[in-house]
Amino acid sequence: MGMYLQLLVIGLSMGMIYAMIAMGIVLLIRAVGVLNFAQGELFMMGAYVTFALSVQLSMPLWAMLIVALIIFCLFGALFMFSVYWPLRKSTWSATIIISTLGASTVIKEIAKIIWGSVPVVQPPIIKGVLELGTVRLEYQYLFIIGIGLLLIVGTFLLFDKLYIGRVMQAAAQDKYSAELLGISTVVTTMLTYMISASLAGIGGWLVSPLFLVSTSLGSFMLKGFAGMVIGGLGDVKGAVLGSLLIGVIESFSTLFTTTYKDAVVFLVLIIVLIVRPQGFFGQKISEKA
Amino acid sequence: MENLLELKKVNKRFGGVITALDVDMTVKAGEIHGLIGPNGAGKTTLLNLISGITPVDSGSISFAGEDITEYPAHKRARMGIARTFQQPRFLERSDIEENMLLSNDVAKPMHFFRSFFSKKDNSYIQELDELTRVAGFGFGLQDDMSSLTYGQKKLLEIVRSMLTHPKVILVDEPAAGLNSVEIENAVKLLQIAAKERGIGIVLIEHAMDMIMNVCDNITVLNFGQVIACGVPDEVSANEEVIAAYLGREKNA
Amino acid sequence: MKKKINTNTLILGGVSLVALLVMYLVVPSVSSVYMMTVLNGAIIFYVACLGITVMLGMGGMVSFAAISFMGIGAYASANLSLKLGVPTIVSMLGAILVSMLAALIIGAVLLRLSGTFFTFSTVALVQISYSIFTNWKEVTGGPDGMGGISTFEFFGVKAVKPNENYMVLLTVGILCALFVLRLKKTNLGRALSSVRDNEIAAKIMGVNVYRTKLAAFVIAAALAGLAGSLMVHNHHFVAATSFTFDQSTTFVIMAMLGGVSNPFGVFMGTVLITMLPEWLKPLQEYIRLVYGLGVMLLMVFMPMGLWGLFTGWVKKLKAKFKIGHKVMIGISSTKEG
Known part of the structure; x- marks a missing residue:
């Protein structure tokens, strides 16, 4: 019994991490319609940046958090203006996807140049x-579950209840009308990128004490994506629930196999795709003729 | 003459919006059948239902004596339902020749391996040339799609649909964005298709004089419902039609 | 209608003849043994990248699955020749068949997803296949890999030295390139272009979008599987570390750099990316950074790659000197004639 509880908690907390990545991806899909392949690298940067601030510069927790958040937002803005903005009018959607792929390589390599390719250790926020x-x-x-819950609920409230969130959604859905109404789509898009990068960055910070900080953290994105697809394509709620499910499945799969742990997760993804291509919470979206 | 295309009690709604309500419509071979109605009456939706791009909620569509309600769009196209769009749709990144060869593929379906080993089929060129002359312009076969004007693309789309040798062509607002000479040529093309080749044509158009001149029969839609159907004179005299549509046009 | 004399074919024929002579005779005689090994690797990657031309260049689908099928082909060949001792040609055909079969089953599922979601599902596929390649010891040799695989042997003639392998690889590479070039001109090729440009228009033109995509996926897998087979016979060794997601992104980058829609473009990209680390030895550490930045810039300034630049230039030249035959359609032809 105790083991199952333990696996459940571990699964849920990893699910929270995946959810933070998945939410960031969904927000970007809704805002600019682009799948961001560099989300995992933004996540990895979160781990490295917080490591640099708290260990290398030995900042206290509160100062580290503030500075880190500012850096994440800057990353978001920089990312938008270098990867999305020059290509926003491109008629070929593949160009933006591949550009984000290029960006993921660039971020990974920059991290390697700054911090080397040997993994570093980040002490936990709460020891014991x-x-x-x-x-x-x-x-x-437990800390991850707490913070994760807070962030996820916060993002929901931001987009559902607050004016700025609704403006951002409106701008995402209809760029032209939004411009007519005087909503600057540049600003709303930039805000979305900042929030997305921050979610990923904080996720990286939370997970880094459990793993080593290395460039391979980027591969967490794949689990977040699996969660997003299982939950329903392009749906924020679905992305969160799907990610939690992925976390739990992954955690419990260690009861049967450790070598194929990753394969199990993606196998579940593919089975869901066969049975229910639109995901558990998604609706079928049909293209307008 | 037997009915080539027959819609029976066709229904479609998107969320709460009804775009087709118990629509009945028949099109005979060689007939130009006008489909008119105010904006948002569900005309383009009806073409999407017939061509199979969107599935019907209920009702049946039969074509050449076969029930095609459950058939996917590409199968309907291969059976002989061609279509043009309000905004012409071509392979914009390919040249004109490739676009025309694609319609030739529909007209003369071929196994992949035969296609792989046989020489390029140029048999369609003569017909293309003749129809393009009627359309009143010209081009080099290897030119890019972008070398054509908007009006030429719309005309070429009708030509392309005729190259597939269909039984029915669904034409969505051919005159929109065309100058008067081009509209005249479009009408000529449609008349060749209907009168010389016996193709049934469903024509959506806002230009009323064009509709009244070329159509054999007209169906009037309003809020997804058929409110009138008949020859042009009957329809234009119909009170309900005048109230819903023509009246508003005249006042405008 | 009027046809001009076809100088096009003449020029094209001359250029290809010179290119063939250079590739078959000049390159092997001036290159060192080391250079030949590097080139052999490039040609193997090239065959796999041709699959990306089919998927992305012709069909507009971004897929990372190439590496999975390359692995499947490689292990199929390795097992066939190690355990059954079949001749090279059978091993190569076997690799193609196995990867096509796998692609048919996998593609039937993944292609139910559209656009970017399909793309990401291929990423998941690469993770699964990597995990299987590393752990399924009976078939893949696990992390240690499998060694001692026979070299190319056709009709009793064995390729031993790198420059002999080069002849085999070059011939296979050229055949594959010709296949892809021809594929573009078939009804399947046109159907694929229509799916890329506008799915709804494609359906209206009688194209079965799902089956067309699946056909492209299977063809791409066949090319990747063949590349895998070439790899094991060239290296005599295969290990799971060759089939990582990173390698897969390198394939996409190679294809995009040269120009994904054309086999020649992909060739330029493959050679460039393979030779870059050789030319930029002092910058070894930064090479992947350079790739990444290069790809980002490429997407902004020339999404059609180097080949796109080149064809644009050729087009202008042709127009200037009125080279090439042109079939005139419609009214204007009467004016000219």
């Missing part, structure tokens, strides 16, 4: 292990 009978859990997992 929770022991309840047979259950042994690092506090970091």
